[in-house]
Amino acid sequence: MPKQLARDFNERIEAAIREHPGGITAAELAERFRHEASSRTLGRRLNHLVRRERVVVKGAGRGSRYFPAQQSGAVAHITLPAITAEGSGESYVPLSPEGAEVQDLVRRPIAARPPVGYERSFLEAYQPNETFYLPTAMRDRLHELGRTPSADKRAGTYARDIMSRLLIDLSWASSKLEGNTYTRLDTQRLIEFGQAAAGKDARETQMILNHKQAIEFLVENAEEIGFNVYTFFNLHALLSENLLADPTASGRIRTQIVNVGGTTYHPLAVPQQLDELFRLILDKAGTIRDAFEQSFFLLVHIRYLQPFLDVNKRVSRVGANIPFLKANLCPLSFLDVPERAYIDGTLGVYELRRVELLRDVFVWAYERSAQRYRVIVDALPEPDPFRLKYREALRELVGTVVREQLSPDAQTVFGLSSGLVVDADRPRFVEIVLEDIKNLHPGNVARYRIRLAEFNVWKTKNPLG
Numbered sequence: 001m002p003k004q005l006a007r008d009f010n011e012r013i014e015a016a017i018r019e020h021p022g023g024i025t026a027a028e029l030a031e032r033f034r035h036e037a038s039s040r041t042l043g044r045r046l047n048h049l050v051r052r053e054r055v056v057v058k059g060a061g062r063g064s065r066y067f068p069a070q071q072s073g074a075v076a077h078i079t080l081p082a083i084t085a086e087g088s089g090e091s092y093v094p095l096s097p098e099g100a101e102v103q104d105l106v107r108r109p110i111a112a113r114p115p116v117g118y119e120r121s122f123l124e125a126y127q128p129n130e131t132f133y134l135p136t137a138m139r140d141r142l143h144e145l146g147r148t149p150s151a152d153k154r155a156g157t158y159a160r161d162i163m164s165r166l167l168i169d170l171s172w173a174s175s176k177l178e179g180n181t182y183t184r185l186d187t188q189r190l191i192e193f194g195q196a197a198a199g200k201d202a203r204e205t206q207m208i209l210n211h212k213q214a215i216e217f218l219v220e221n222a223e224e225i226g227f228n229v230y231t232f233f234n235l236h237a238l239l240s241e242n243l244l245a246d247p248t249a250s251g252r253i254r255t256q257i258v259n260v261g262g263t264t265y266h267p268l269a270v271p272q273q274l275d276e277l278f279r280l281i282l283d284k285a286g287t288i289r290d291a292f293e294q295s296f297f298l299l300v301h302i303r304y305l306q307p308f309l310d311v312n313k314r315v316s317r318v319g320a321n322i323p324f325l326k327a328n329l330c331p332l333s334f335l336d337v338p339e340r341a342y343i344d345g346t347l348g349v350y351e352l353r354r355v356e357l358l359r360d361v362f363v364w365a366y367e368r369s370a371q372r373y374r375v376i377v378d379a380l381p382e383p384d385p386f387r388l389k390y391r392e393a394l395r396e397l398v399g400t401v402v403r404e405q406l407s408p409d410a411q412t413v414f415g416l417s418s419g420l421v422v423d424a425d426r427p428r429f430v431e432i433v434l435e436d437i438k439n440l441h442p443g444n445v446a447r448y449r450i451r452l453a454e455f456n457v458w459k460t461k462n463p464l465g
Contacts, residue, residue, distance in 0.1 A: 008202065009037070009045065010045055010048070010201055011202065012033075013029065013033075013042075013046065013049060013055075014049065014054055014055060014068070016029060016033075017029075017066050017067065017068055020067075021067075022065075023058065023065030023066060023067045024065060024066055025064070025065055026039075026042070026043060026046060026064065026066070029042060029046070029066070030042050046066060050066075053069055053261055054069055055067065055068065055069055056069055069245075091338040091339075091340070091341075092338050092340065092341045093337075093338060093341045093360055093361055093364040093365075094360065094364065095360050096356060096360055098354075098356035098357075099345075099356045099357040099359070099360040101356070102344070102345075102348040102352060102354050102356050102357035103344050103348075103357055105348070105351075105352060106344050106347040106348055106352070106357075107344070110263075110264060113264045114264060115264045115265075115266060116264060116265055116266070116350075117265075117266050117267075117268070118266075118268040118304070118305065119353060120273075120277060122304065122353045123277060123281065123284070123301055123304075123305075124280075126284060128284050128285075128287040128288045128289075129287070129288060129289055129290075132293055133293065133297065133355050134290075134292055134293050134296055134359065134363075138292075138363060139290055139292050139293060142292045142363065142367075143291075143292065143329075145330070145367060145370040145371075146291075146292075146324065146329040146330040146366070146370050147330075148328055148329060148330055151327070151328050151329075152328075153328060154223060155222035155223045155325060155326045155327075155328065156220070156221075156222025156223065156325050156326075156328075157328055158328040158329070158330070158331075159219045159325050159331055160219060162331075162373055163219060163447070164192075164443075164444075165373070166215065166219075166331055166373075167191050167212050167215055167216070167443075168184065168187055168188050168191055168192075169184075169333035169335050169369075169372075170211065170215055170317075170318070170331070170334065170335075171191060171208050171211035171212050171215065172184050172187040172335075173334040173336070173337065174211055174314055174318065174334055175187075175204070175207045175208055175211060176339075177313070177317070177334065177337065177339060177342055178207065178313070178314065180204045180207055181200065181201075181204060182197055182200060182204055182205075182208055183197075186200070187208055190205065190208055190209065191208070191209075191212050191443050192441065192442075192443035192444075193441065193442065193443060194442040194443070206241070206242050207243065210238055210239045210240070210241050210242075210243065211314070211318065213238045213241070213446075214235055214238040214239045214318050215318065215321075216446040217234065217235065217238055218235070218318065218321065218325055219325060220446065220447075220449070222325045222326060223326075225322060225325075225326075226286065226326075227282045227283070227285040227286035227294075227298075227322070228286075229278075229279065229282065231319075231322070232278075232282065232302075232315065232319060233251040233252065234251060235315055235318060235319055236250065236251050236308050236311060236315050237250045237251030239311050239314045239315060239318065240308070240309075240310065240311040243310070243311065244309055244310055246309065249308070252308075253274050253275045253278060253307055254271065254274065254306075254307065254308055255271045256309060257269045258306055258309065260306070260350070262343075262347075263347055263350050264351055265347075265350035265351050267305070267306040268306070274305065274307050275307075277305055277307075278305060278307040281297075281298070281301045281302065281305065284297070285298050291323035291324060291326075291327045291329055292323070292366075294323040295320040295321070295322075295323045295324065295332065295362075296320070296355075296359065296362050298316060298319050298320050298322075298323075299316050299317070299320045299358070299362060300316075300349055300355055300358065302315055302316035302319065303316045303346060303349065303350075304349050304350065304353075317332075317334060330366075330369060330373050330374070331369065332362075332365060333365075333369045333372070334365050334369075335365075335369060335372065336365075336368055337361060337364075337365045337368075338361075341357075342361055344357055345358030345360070345361045345362075346358065386425070386428065386432070387432065390420075390421055390425070390429060393417075393420040393421055393429070394429075394432060394433060394436060395447065395448050395449065396420070397413065397416055397417060397420060398433060398436050398448045398450075399448040399449050399450050400416060401413070401416070401437060401458075402437075402440070402445070402448070402450045402454055402455055402458045403450060403454050405457065405458050405461060407462065408434065408437040408438075408462055410434060413433050413434060414426065414430050417429055417430055417433070436448075440455065440459075
């Protein structure tokens with residue numbers, strides 16, 4: 001019978017390698033883990049860690065040695081996800097002539113692509129509402145596709161209507177673009193029921209949960225968030241929680257050099273310049289009047305600058321939805337985006353400062369998202385006017401019951417409802433509150449501003465609540 005590996009086996013391999021700054025051979029690691037895994041199994045795990053750039057291998061054959069990915073603590077190693085789709089049958093998106101030209105250039109062997117650094121003129125040359133990455137006709141079409149019935153309502157209304165789908169779609173699709181192997185069904189089970197998929201790397205589970213928290217943060221605070229460091233530092237902190245080698249780098253401009261694998265691009269290294277340029281990106285984004293231009297501008301320039309130690313592309317993808325949340329346009333989930341096209345578009349920005357291929361991906365992805373959510377919303381029932389009228393009161397009272405660890409009975413809820421609703425509406429209001437409490441689960445507690453820890457404690461005390 002094959003040995004049952006511990007779920008944290010990959011993390012333990014990394015820890016063993018970190019104990020040897022001068023490197024360690026596969027044979028030495030096999031001896032250390034001889035009671036837990038065969039040499040062949042260990043070799044597969046090491047190859048996986050190398051592909052993910054969790055560890056670095058140097059040398060060849062039996063003389064090769066494995067090193068920590070951050071040997072000195074001064075350089076962070078980032079890589080684009082491994083590309084598996086090759087050849088004429090690969091999945092891609094329709095290309096403009098300009099996008100096809102960029103594709104040809106970034107498909108050259110890496111040795112034929114010259115090393116390049118960050119060019120601040122790329123950002124400085126962009127003049128909001130005068131420079132446009134998206135042509136007028138393209139923006140007009142996207143507005144037509146993205147228009148929703150919630151256009152005149154308060155920010156975030158439309159996203160809240162499709163929240164359960166958006167959390168799953170964007171968390172899964174954005175994580176998949178980082179090489180995460182969770183399926184959409186795995187993601188749904190994790191988000192809705194807190195069930196981690198068996199056999200998955202703990203980092204993959206954490207990545208999905210971080211996306212969920214980040215999306216909830218943006219949607220629930222859609223009226224307050226904006227193009228400012230508070231919003232984006234907190235967005236990074238949520239997306240990077242428990243994923244950085246240096247936890248203190250979460251929500252802060254990086255102070256280390258980063259090397260991006262799979263490209264000839266070398267990001268800027270000086271923290272003061274990173275901070276200055278990041279603020280300039282946000283300032284320019286904030287003055288762009290068109291939501292689609294605003295979104296694509298963020299998608300381009302946050303990834304190009306690489307202001308954070310890691311998780312920059314995730315920040316750019318989730319942050320690119322802020323204009324859509326604030327304008328109640330259809331969000332962008334990146335669902336079904338071909339990985340190779342996305343990576344080629346990113347390389348076009350990194351190495352050529354050309355946006356045409358990434359623009360083709362962006363437009364295709366948005367059309368896909370808009371079509372999906374239009375079908376979903378058309379299938380939704382009309383909102384209950386009573387629930388709409390007392391939406392905030394419902395949220396407040398359900399949250400109070402859980403946060404204060406109260407019994408979910410009619411008498412308690414009736415007493416708490418005093419002053420929240422008119423007397424004539426209290427019986428029905430209490431009935432709805434009790435129904436919402438009964439339907440609480442880990443996947444929807446954020447709707448009521450309840451922390452998962454608070455819910456778990458309350459649920460233990462009220463198992464039938």
